[in-house]
Amino acid sequence: MTLNYSLSFERFLESAVVASWPDLLRASQRGLVHIEYGFAPSGILEYLQVWSCVVRGHWLLACEYKRMASEVLGTGVHFHNGYESEDLAGTLELVVFHQEAFILPQNPGRAGLLQITTPTQKQSAVAAVSVKEAFDWIHSAPLELALA
Numbered sequence: 001m002t003l004n005y006s007l008s009f010e011r012f013l014e015s016a017v018v019a020s021w022p023d024l025l026r027a028s029q030r031g032l033v034h035i036e037y038g039f040a041p042s043g044i045l046e047y048l049q050v051w052s053c054v055v056r057g058h059w060l061l062a063c064e065y066k067r068m069a070s071e072v073l074g075t076g077v078h079f080h081n082g083y084e085s086e087d088l089a090g091t092l093e094l095v096v097f098h099q100e101a102f103i104l105p106q107n108p109g110r111a112g113l114l115q116i117t118t119p120t121q122k123q124s125a126v127a128a129v130s131v132k133e134a135f136d137w138i139h140s141a142p143l144e145l146a147l148a
Helices: 009-019 021-025 086-097 121-147
Strands: 032-039 045-055 058-066 077-079 111-117
Touching (some): 009 021, 009 032, 009 086, 009 111, 009 121, 021 032, 021 045, 021 086, 045 086, 058 086, 077 086
Antiparallel strands (some): 032 045, 032 111, 045 058, 058 077
16 A cells, blocks of 8 residues: 655655754754665665754754664664654654655665754744644544545
């Protein structure tokens, strides 16, 4: 079953980070966030890492997802270095567990990288709406398919 949501995987990741900006930059509102991800040649997301930088050249791993061969090993989003965000965890899990709902990057098997600078208030508001719309669409899609 392909859900075929019209939002790209990368755009959604960017929106997820921008919507959770205060959780990733802590007390500082200015900085950079770096997202690394990799897909297996089969097109399945293998890993996703979110890094935060508030001091030039000093990056901290905020959270990551790694696909494990066994569910017993704890597949999911895990936070590091004192970072914690229930909203970001839920948003990243949405994209991880519903990859088919997004337009995925071309060239499976390659690593991807996104760097996000401090967003404006307008960008933060747009990102929050984008995340909410994706949640709403994905949670309503099975019902729409069942009614068809």
